[in-house]
Amino acid sequence: MNRSPLHDRHLELGARMLPFAGWEMPIQYQGIVAEHNAVREKVGVFDISHMGELVVTGAGAGDWLNGLLTNDVSHLANGQGQYTLMLNEDGGVIDDLILYRRSAENFFLVVNASKIDEDIDWLSSHPAEGVELLNLSSGYGALAVQGPKSADLWATLEPSILLPDRNGISEREQGLILCRTGYTGEDGFELFAPVEQIEKWFSRILEAGAVPCGLGARDTLRLEKCYPLNGSDLDLGHTPLEAGLRFFVKLEKANDFPGKETLLEQRKNGLPSRLTAIAMTGKAPPPRHDYEVRDEEGGEVLGTLTSGSMSPSLGKGIGLAYLAPEIATPGTALSIAVRGRVFPAEVMKKPFL
Amino acid sequence: MNVPDQLRFSDSHEWIDPTTPDAAPVGVSDHAQAELTDVVYLELPEVGRMVSKGEPMAVIESVKAANDIYAPASGEIVEVNEGLAEAPEPVNEDPYGGGWMVKIKLSDPAELETLHDAGSYREHIS
The missing domain is CATH 2.40.30.110 (Aminomethyltransferase beta-barrel domains)
Structure with missing residues (x-):
């Protein structure tokens, strides 16, 4: 069982810990409802250190990714991100992820903890000349700061560091990465930092007034917004069209991608x-x-x-x-x-x- | 954690008040409600049902999970706290008072000796 770099802090905060995707993670601290409401009304912070971080580099990186993922990578400018899906040849969902373009030759992928190995196997089975895939998951800790007050909280913590625009990514000294994304339906950002620095950020964000929130509240928050959970709502037996994620599937883009034929057929003949x-x-x-x-x-x-x-x-x-x-x-x-x-x-x- | 001296407790965190064996109130302990947090639904047994000690007799649901509640002693269910079916909040807010769930007419009051007294239950949850 993997442990978050914040494991001891969670115990100090009275968290109930449970296994999730091979990780021992906080399900709740004072209670799911209170944590849920904190995010809807103010601001909460989640440990998401279990999430996977992959980097794809090289001259052909964007085009390669566009041939493996459903959304259109070519729509991204530097510093922008998009929700996208990785499908098998039958159109079933291997993983859903957020892809950020840092530069034309450098992409940052945040993937589900339970799917890191499968994602890497799938991507690696479609190699391309001059494109390199790196798994940085064990090197990063990550926090999701979510709620209508999250931008205010950040502004008091680090007035000189601007948050990126919605769905965007920005990078700072010492490996700090900020993404204006989340899984709650509220404004917020996700902070990625080298594991040895994540505790400092967690403490500062708590001191600034964020309520520590567990995976229980994360689940109720995302379900109210109908954000699918991979392994539950997404699986190899259903396509993203069936999952209602048509907006993130660009069938008209130049690149073919695994599963595209099944999706075209479903679009023509109707969804099962x-x-x-x-x-x-x-x-x-x-x-x-x-x-x-x-x-x-x-x-x-x-x-x-x-x-x-x-x-x-x-x-x-x-x-x-x-x-x-x-x-x-x-x-x-x-x-x-x-x-x-x-x-x-x-x-x-x-x-x- | 509140553990009233006059009550008896099961390993599975139900309490029972032994002072009225013809209608002994039963609920879940303060420790149990704190572990569950946010009780959102209760499924209680029918009045008249016979239960055996250790038998699942009710279901308590938090946001995250459903859990069985076990009869801490054998007997007949003679009263049910119907109000909890509509509004289960007292289980969290007042577990030994408004949070009582059923009253059992004990068929074998000697069974209570096998339950924890307050001191032993405090050790059980520490």
Whole structure:
């Protein structure tokens, strides 16, 4: 089990630690709801040192990446980033990631902790002359500072260092990297620094008033915004079109990429399923991953939840499931099976919040 | 952590008040509610159900997970705190008061001797 460079700090702060993607990470400190609300209303800080950091360099780096990822790398100027996906030949999702262009010959990729090895294997199996792939994951610690007050917090900490624009990246002395991105739907930034410096940043950000937040709140925050979680909502069995990520798939770009043919065929013939937002309509237990989605009467199984939780901001149970397109329209009445009983639910417009 | 002296406790962190064996209130300890945090849903048994010591009799759900609640003693469920089904907050805010979940008419009060007293429970959670 990997440990974050902030492991001892988490214990001092009273965190509950649990395994996640091969890492022992804080799930919560004082409680998921309080941490969730801190991010929606003020500012919170998450340890995301488990995330993977890859660097691709070389004269052909951009073109090579454009032939392996779904978004259009050529749209990026220096200092800009984009959400993008890595697919297998069948159009299934290997990983979702953020790709930043530092220069024409240097790209920074932030990938899921659980997928670092798979990503590297996949990328390395498509080698190109003069393009080098580096895995810097073990060298970086990382923090996500998220919430409407995150830019104010940074301005009081480091008034001389401007945050990049939305989705952008900027770099400073001593290997500090700032990205204006996140996974909560709030303004915020992600800070990457050499592992030996991350504790200093964590302490300063806490002292400046950020609430320490665990992966539990990270999950409820992202689910309310319908941001998919790889391994739950994204998998090799569904394409990004089915996942509702069409905006991040550029089928018209010059480069072919793995999975493109499947996506073109789905666009032509229709999607077999859609990742659908579902909310409980009355008093009900929180919906959870793997619960059955059934028809309104509760008899027919229509799918299973890929994510589910009580939504702290909405005060009701919410979840996601791949359903047939004809039932994936807002307002469709459904039910969710919990411990042998069914509770009423309905299809919602995405995102929930 | 609050551990009232008059109560008995199970290994799995349920408390029971032994002073009224015909309708002994049961809930989860202050320690348990602090571990769970943010209780958002409770599924309680029906009045009249017979339960055996150690049997799952209710489900408590936090934002993150669902957990079973076990009967700390055998007997009949004679009362259920229905208000918790609508608003479970007392489980966190007042675990030994408004957070009581069921009352059990004990069929074998001697079973209580196998539970922790307050001192032993304090050691159990330390």
